[in-house]
Amino acid sequence: MADPSVASLGRAVIFLGPPGAGKGTQARQIAKRFDVPHISTGDMIREHIQRGTPLGQSARPFMDRGELVPDEVVLNMVEELVAQPGFPETFVLDGFPRTFRQAERFDEFLREHGRAEPLVVHFVVDTKQLLRRLTGRRTCSVGGEIYNIYDNPPRVPGQCDVDGGKLIQRPDDNEDVITRRLGTYIARTRLLVDYYRKENALLELDGLAPPAVVTERLIEMLAPAR
Numbered sequence: 222m223a224d225p226s227v228a229s230l231g232r233a234v235i236f237l238g239p240p241g242a243g244k245g246t247q248a249r250q251i252a253k254r255f256d257v258p259h260i261s262t263g264d265m266i267r268e269h270i271q272r273g274t275p276l277g278q279s280a281r282p283f284m285d286r287g288e289l290v291p292d293e294v295v296l297n298m299v300e301e302l303v304a305q306p307g308f309p310e311t312f313v314l315d316g317f318p319r320t321f322r323q324a325e326r327f328d329e330f331l332r333e334h335g336r337a338e339p340l341v342v343h344f345v346v347d348t349k350q351l352l353r354r355l356t357g358r359r360t361c362s363v364g365g366e367i368y369n370i371y372d373n374p375p376r377v378p379g380q381c382d383v384d385g386g387k388l389i390q391r392p393d394d395n396e397d398v399i400t401r402r403l404g405t406y407i408a409r410t411r412l413l414v415d416y417y418r419k420e421n422a423l424l425e426l427d428g429l430a431p432p433a434v435v436t437e438r439l440i441e442m443l444a445p446a447r
């Protein structure tokens with residue numbers, strides 16, 4: 222059921238953390254539960270790649286190598302969406318911003334559009350646990366539902382509980398690419414945590430708690446922050 226308290230936050234909520242920290246799973250939950258948009262830049266880029274758009278073609282080599290897609294590409298994609306007339310004040314960003322420049326430019330964009338400063342939730346997890354999460358991650362090829370064969374398996378192996386879609390492993394979830402993606406995170410995303418900490422807009426969360434517990438904590442965190 223939609224809870225107006227989160228929708229009335231009136232600002233963007235950024236989920237920050239390394240790949241595998243549970244951002245995607247939680248962003249989907251929170252967005253569904255509170256009926257606000259969920260913007261996953263990773264999903265958007267994957268969709269472009271699938272459709273074979275020029276943006277997808279230019280992004281693909283970066284994604285396959287586990288590197289970040291250039292800032293301009295991602296910024297334009299997000300800004301175009303959020304600048305649409307009537308786009309809600311409250312939405313959840315998952316996987317964006319990923320660099321200092323993206324964060325700064327997005328802050329500027331929000332200011333220019335008369336929108337409030339974002340609220341940032343940092344998912345804290347340790348690296349060993351992350352590797353397990355990422356190598357165990359399986360995604361529904363139909364609805365995008367996320368599972369983990371160790372911690373959150375589907376009822377029937379290889380099959381989505383929600384729509385019966387085939388579960389697939391993302392090509393960038395193999396150990397080599399994961400190690401690179403984590404390196405990318407450590408090199409870049411930590412700067413973001415510092416940036417938002419300075420702005421005093423950072424909430425921290427233990428990303429290792431069971432998913433349902435994390436969801437409840439998020440709800441508690443977001444509701445009183447109105």
Ligand code: AMP
Nearest residue numbers: 262263283284288289290295316317319
């Ligand atoms: P994700 O699904 O968030 O793990 O993202 C998968 C891949 O998409 C990343 O490894 C990057 O190649 C690309 N990507 C997603 N979001 C961004 C972003 N904000 N900036 C740059 N690249 C991104």
